[in-house]
Amino acid sequence: MNEIEQRIAELNKLLHEYGHAYYVLDNPIVPDAVYDQLLNELIALEKENPSLIYPDSPTQRVGGTPLQGFKKVTHAFPMLSLSNAFNELDLRDFDRRIRQAIGDDFSYVCELKIDGLAISLRYEDGIFVQGATRGDGVVGEEITANLRTIRSIPLRLKEPVTIEVRGEAYMPKKSFEALNQSRQEKGLELFANPRNAAAGSLRQLDPKIAASRNLSTFIYAIGGDGEAYGIDSHAEMLDYLETLGFPSNKERKFCETIDDCIAFINMWTENRPNLAYEIDGIVIKVNRYAHQDELGYTAKSPRWAIAYKFPAEEAIT
Ligand SMILES: NC(=O)c1cc2c(N)ncc(C(N)=O)c2s1
DSSP states (O other): OOHHHHHHHHHHHHHHHHHIIIIISSOOSSOHHHHHHHHHHHHHHHHHOGGGOOTTOGGGSSOSSOOSSOOEEEOSSOOOOOOEEOSHHHHHHHHHHHHHHHOSOOOEEEEEEEOSEEEEEEEETTEEEEEEEOTTSSEEEBOHHHHHTOTTSOSBOSSOOOEEEEEEEEOOHHHHHHHHHHHHHTTOOOOSSHHHHHHHHHTOSSHHHHHTTOOEEEEEEESSOGGGGTOOBHHHHHHHHHHHTOOOOSOOEEESSHHHHHHHHHHHHHHGGGSSSOEEEEEEEESBHHHHHHHOBOSSSBTTEEEEEOOOOOOOO
16 A cells, blocks of 8 residues: 555544544544544545545545435335334333233333434445435335435444444434524525424435535434344344444433333433433333244334323424
8 A cells, every 4th residue: 555545544544433433422532623634634635546535435425416316215124113102001001011921021121212204224344335214114215325414324334244224313403493593594494393304404305405404313223133143132232233333322221110111201201301302202112132022013013112202292382
């Protein structure tokens, strides 16, 4: 490798590491000025040596030309929906049904239900190759170019695995307020809520617009069976996603009983306004895969999971 190739390889490695710390771990290890200076150096070197541009270089996040339309993509594994619970009685019914099926020796994992747009990301040998919306759960829209602009989505994983993951793309509350403020000043129609703003941004044909919307993601599931990756519980799967370099939401709790889940729900009902992003509920999943396999699925959703939905907020008149 000559000096330029070495420097380009080194800059890609450094910028991946710094970008992961900043956008995924929310814990920068260098000042922004240092990151920008290295990025500008890489942009200049790539301009002089286009044959040395890595496909997953951080300079390759925002594509050039707008798309004509979105292709349809059939998910390798259907993206299922969750059945809903609206009150404590629904939650205790859910818990009772599980006990009747598998006995009492099991536990739950509770997670925040992110109010965004469900997405599916495909990686081959660790490289991000395709991203899609949920669509109807079986067929979604291919929005790879727009998802590449989201800095928390790794373009290369820390392991060269072939994997399909699911998560939620969302717009932080502060970005939503700033976006609507600027739209108001331009006399444009406002977005009703961060979820619509995130969905609208990812449906743009020009990736430069998506890139300007400061979207982020949380990744929370592997498509297909996690056993293929040597994992045998939901909690371990979430940790595995983090080791691969995905952003996963840290506000999750291992719960022994449905009472612990209800306490978690009550705490977040109270604390929800303090989050930097919107959530519309709490997702409760039976933790061990062996138990999930025993419980199985109904026609459209897993029997081992439920989404508690917060009461719709009273419209502030
Ligand atoms: N429809 C679904 O299966 C899910 C939807 C969501 C969501 N919007 N946010 C978080 C999770 C999670 N942590 O499992 C899930 S799962």
